Amino acid sequence: MKAVVLASGGLDSTVAAxxxxxxxxxxxxxxxxxxxxxxxxxxxxxxxxxALGVSDHRIVQVDLRSIGGSALxxxxxxxxxxxxxxxxxxxxxxxxxxxxxxxxxxAVGYAETIGARRVYIGANVVDYSGxxxxxxxxxxxxxxxxxxxxxxxxxxxxxxICAPLLHKSKAEIVRLGMAHQAPLHLTHSCYxxxxxxxxxxxxxxxxxxxxxxxxxxxxxxxxxxxxxxxx
Amino acid sequence: MKAVVLASGGLDSTVAAxxxxxxxxxxxxxxxxxxxxxxxxxxxxxxxxxALGVSDHRIVQVDLRSIGGSALxxxxxxxxxxxxxxxxxxxxxxxxxxxxxxxxxxAVGYAETIGARRVYIGANVVDYSGxxxxxxxxxxxxxxxxxxxxxxxxxxxxxxICAPLLHKSKAEIVRLGMAHQAPLHLTHSCYxxxxxxxxxxxxxxxxxxxxxxxxxxxxxxxxxxxxxxxx
Numbered sequence: 001m002k003a004v005v006l007a008s009g010g011l012d013s014t015v016a017a018x019x020x021x022x023x024x025x026x027x028x029x030x031x032x033x034x035x036x037x038x039x040x041x042x043x044x045x046x047x048x049x050x051a052l053g054v055s056d057h058r059i060v061q062v063d064l065r066s067i068g069g070s071a072l073x074x075x076x077x078x079x080x081x082x083x084x085x086x087x088x089x090x091x092x093x094x095x096x097x098x099x100x101x102x103x104x105x106x107a108v109g110y111a112e113t114i115g116a117r118r119v120y121i122g123a124n125v126v127d128y129s130g131x132x133x134x135x136x137x138x139x140x141x142x143x144x145x146x147x148x149x150x151x152x153x154x155x156x157x158x159x160x161i162c163a164p165l166l167h168k169s170k171a172e173i174v175r176l177g178m179a180h181q182a183p184l185h186l187t188h189s190c191y192x193x194x195x196x197x198x199x200x201x202x203x204x205x206x207x208x209x210x211x212x213x214x215x216x217x218x219x220x221x222x223x224x225x226x227x228x229x230x231x
Numbered sequence: 232m233k234a235v236v237l238a239s240g241g242l243d244s245t246v247a248a249x250x251x252x253x254x255x256x257x258x259x260x261x262x263x264x265x266x267x268x269x270x271x272x273x274x275x276x277x278x279x280x281x282a283l284g285v286s287d288h289r290i291v292q293v294d295l296r297s298i299g300g301s302a303l304x305x306x307x308x309x310x311x312x313x314x315x316x317x318x319x320x321x322x323x324x325x326x327x328x329x330x331x332x333x334x335x336x337x338a339v340g341y342a343e344t345i346g347a348r349r350v351y352i353g354a355n356v357v358d359y360s361g362x363x364x365x366x367x368x369x370x371x372x373x374x375x376x377x378x379x380x381x382x383x384x385x386x387x388x389x390x391x392i393c394a395p396l397l398h399k400s401k402a403e404i405v406r407l408g409m410a411h412q413a414p415l416h417l418t419h420s421c422y423x424x425x426x427x428x429x430x431x432x433x434x435x436x437x438x439x440x441x442x443x444x445x446x447x448x449x450x451x452x453x454x455x456x457x458x459x460x461x462x
Contacts, residue, residue, distance in 0.1 A: 030298070062293045067261070067341040098340035101380050105336050109329035110298040133380035141376040148372050149332050149364035 002116035009044035012122030018182035040197035100133035170212025233347035240275035243353030249413035271428035331364035401443025
C-alpha cells in the first residue's frame with residue numbers, strides 16, 4: 001500500500017517514515033521547501049529518502065516569505081537558551097501561520113494523484129512548543145476537511161492522516177527510531193544552523209532534541225556547534 | 232476591517248472582492264501562482280486589485296506541477312465543447328487535487344499575519360463543474376480546521392471563511408458584479424487561452440461564463456477567439 005510521508009528532514013518525520021515502512025507501506029516522500037532559513041533540511045530529507053528506499057520523492061516550493069509572520073521564514077529572530085517553562089508559555093515566534101494545513105493540503109493532493117490512501121506526518125503534541133496545528137483535534141478536523149474536499153473522499157473512503165508520534169515524548173521517539181533503524185544520523189532539527197548545517201544546540205528544537213536523546217539513553221549522532229560529542 | 236480575498240483573476244473572485252469592498256472591508260488580495268497553464272490570470276488579478284483599490288496584493292508561488300494530477304497544471308488535455316450534462320456527470324480533469332484546501336491554508340496564514348478576520352473566496356456550487364472542494368460542507372469543515380490550527384483560532388475567535396457566491400447562479404453573479412461596479416472587463420475565465428490571453432470560448436469555464444452573461448441580459452465585455460462580439 002502506498003503512503004505519502006511529509007518529510008522535513010527532521011527527527012520526527014524520519015521516525016514516522018520508518019514506522020510507515022515497517023507497516024509495509026511503499027513510501028512516497030513529499031518535502032515542502034517554504035523559504036525556511038534552514039534549507040539544509042531539504043538536502044537531509046533527500047538523503048533520508050534514499051536511505052529508506054522511497055519509490056519517489058517530490059519537492060514542492062512554496063514561498064511563505066511572501067505572506068510573512070514567523071522566525072522560521074526570516075521575519076523575527078529565533079529565540080535561544082529558553083527554559084522549558086518559557087517554551088511552554090505561549091505560541092512561539094517560530095510558529096509559521098497555517099503551515100501544517102498547507103503541508104497536509106499538498107500531501108493529500110499528492111496522495112490523490114498517486115492513489116495513496118495514507119499520509120504520514122511527524123506531528124507531536126508533547127514537545128511541540130505550542131504549535132496549534134500539531135494538536136490532535138486539528139489533525140482530525142483536517143482529515144474530515146480532506147474527505148469532503150477531494151475526489152478520493154467523494155468517490156471512495158478518503159485519505160487517512162496518520163500521526164504515529166502524536167502522543168510520544170521525544171525520548172520515546174528516539175527509542176522508536178533506534179529500534180527501527182531510522183537514519184537518525186542524517187536528520188536535522190536546528191532552527192538556526194550554521195551555513196554548513198551544524199546545529200546550534202541552543203534553540204528550542206535543539207534543546208528538546210538533546211534532552212530526548214539523553215532521556216532515551218542514547219548519544220545524538222549529529223554535530224553541534226562548539227561541542228566535542230560529534231561523530 | 233481587513234479582509235483577505237483569494238483573487239484568481241476570474242469572474243467569481245472579482246465579484247466576491249467587490250462584495251467584500253461594499254461591506255466596508257479594507258482589501259488584501261492573495262493570488263496563488265500554481266503553475267497553471269493560464270498565467271495570464273495573475274496579470275489580470277493584479278489589474279483587478281488596482282481597480283478595486285487594494286491595500287496590498289501578495290503573489291505566492293506554489294509549483295503544483297511537481298505533484299501533478301490535473302488538466303489545469305498541464306498533465307491532461309482540457310476538454311472542449313462539452314454539454315452541460317457532460318460537465319455535470321463527473322469530477323472533471325480540470326479538478327486540481329486539494330487546490331482550495333491549499334489556497335485557503337495560504338489565505339488563512341496571510342490573514343493571521345496581517346490580523347484579518349475574514350477570508351473571501353469565490354467558490355460556487357451551482358456552476359462549479361463538480362469540484363468537491365467548492366462544496367459548502369468542505370468550506371465549513373475548513374473553517375473549523377483553521378480555527379483549531381491557528382494562533383488566531385486558539386487565542387481569539389478564529390478566521391471566518393466567506394463564500395458570498397456559494398449558492399448563486401452564474402447569471403446572478405454577473406448581475407451582482409454589474410450592480411457593484413466589479414471590473415468584469417478585466418476578468419479571465421478560460422481554461423485554455425491563446426498566448427495573448429484571448430479566451431477560447433469552448434472550454435467548460437468559457438461556456439458557463441457566456442451562458443451566465445446571456446441569462447443575465449448583459450454582453451460579456453471580454454474578447455473570445457474567432458468571435459465578433461469583442462469590445
